[in-house]
Amino acid sequence: METGFTKWIIVITVVLCCLLELIDTSIVNVALTQMMGNLSATQQEVTWVVASYGIANVIVIPMTGFLAEQFGRRNYYFVSVLIFTIASIACGQSTNIWELVAFRFVQGIGGGALMATSQSILIDTFPPKQLPLGQALFGMGVIIGPTIGPTLGGYIVDSNLGWPWIFYVNVPVGILAAIFTLLFIRDPERIKNAIPRPLREIDWAGIGLLILGVGSLQLVLEQGETEDWFESAYINTFVFFSVVGIVGFIWRELTADKPIVDLRVLGKSRNLAVGAFLSFVLGFGLFASVFVFPIFTQRILGFTAAQTGLLLLPGALASGFMMPIIGKALQAGVPQKYMIPVGFTIFFFFTFWMAARISPTAGESDFFWPLMVRGLGLGLIFLPITTMSLAGLQGKDAGQAAGITGMIRQLGGSFGVAIVGTYLERSLMQNRVGQLPNISLYDPETVQRLQAFTQNFMARGFSFEQAQRQAYAALDGILMKQVSIITYSQVFSALGFFFIACLPLIFLIKRVKVTGKISLDAH
Known part of the structure; x- marks a missing residue:
């Protein structure tokens, strides 16, 4: 020490x-x-x-x-x-x-x-x-x-x-x-x-199946949206490889004398099994929210990459500042099963606050406090899940548990980015179709807006035909901006509902004291 x-x-x-x-x-x-x-x-x-x-x-x-x-x-x-x-x-x-x-x-x-x-x-x-x-x-x-x-x-x-x-x-x-x-x-x-x-005693079969299964799954999640998911033979092939590899890997690691990743440790601790799933949820929310917010601010509001990053920074620092405080609270005996639902609820509040704040005129000040709340919520989720998952495990069991939860948290992030990215692209089109009936040449307000745009462009020197084309393009731009606002708001709301839906898992957690030594042998 x-x-x-x-x-x-x-x-x-x-x-x-x-x-x-x-x-x-x-x-x-x-x-x-x-x-x-x-x-x-x-x-x-x-x-x-x-x-x-x-x-x-x-x-x-x-x-x-x-x-x-x-x-x-x-x-x-x-x-x-x-x-x-x-x-x-x-x-x-x-x-x-x-x-x-x-x-x-x-x-x-x-x-x-x-x-x-x-x-x-x-x-x-x-x-x-x-x-x-x-x-x-x-x-x-x-x-x-x-x-x-x-x-x-x-x-x-x-x-x-x-x-x-x-x-x-x-x-x-x-x-x-x-x-x-x-x-x-x-x-x-x-x-x-x-x-x-x-x-000769190394679990080469386990290594090979891990690479095939988890590597193929990660590839599917990273490339699925680009390849149009299951419309692509390429993606379907790697989905097959991932299923074969993961099923084979689980079977191999549960039966091998000296597995490369000892999955049997999940059966030794109910808290670890619950913690592994909650780690997936944490990774999903952490990476999905970091993924979707910059896309919205840069595509819709016109922020620069640096502006967006600086907006995210205070909330991240707040989360980091909270970590030692939460650690002291755990050390003082505050149960993890009470802190985790508070963190989930705070994150849920953040998503609906963001959904309400999203608008075409939103500025940096509109997002500062919601992102600070996000940082607080993630702080209250990460540390209790980590200590809960590893508490009570010793030696190699604790090392294996840390590796498993780390992998699952990373996969949760990949699932979050892949699902949110796909939802964004497809919902934008669906919401556009849903809004089109509100725009009609038989609608007086639409006609009035087109006439105003046309006159404005003609005043800038465009011919009538050119001005009319520009007017239709401007109207389409307004439509897409409104559709984007609706879609991004839906994404944040869906993230919040996902976190709330996972709350019942908290009842499966056994209370553990964070006072003993966790030995991460060989990890």
């Missing part, structure tokens, strides 16, 4: 690494258009820059317990930092889209390990009485990271530094983290004394 200066250097190192990993899940989104122009890529090709990173992440995260045991946690963490940092440089140096996709996949391999292993290092760094504080610091990275991504990415794009700098910003932090890892992070005795498995 580390103390004093060393403890806080370790804290700074792992929280920064966790932030970097999660920032990179969203930072590229605001630079995709610039990448398309510079790398001569199509819209479909550039989406692989996002997809490849997510696929690598979700494959590596559940295997981190095994890999840390096999190679030593400090060694594995150090190599992962190096992989992430070197891959970041390579991403920035890419000369074509497929080079960038390949290096993003490598970056995701290193990044997945950073998030999962950072949690276990923090837990081993803090004494038992300060365990909730360690979890709170980890939670700061998980909640703040995806929100800072658009802010930082927007600043880089708007300042004309060029898209490679969204990767280069990782380099100094990565170098510093690698040095601090070698100097200050130590393996606990249980990992030092662990005997690596011989190659």
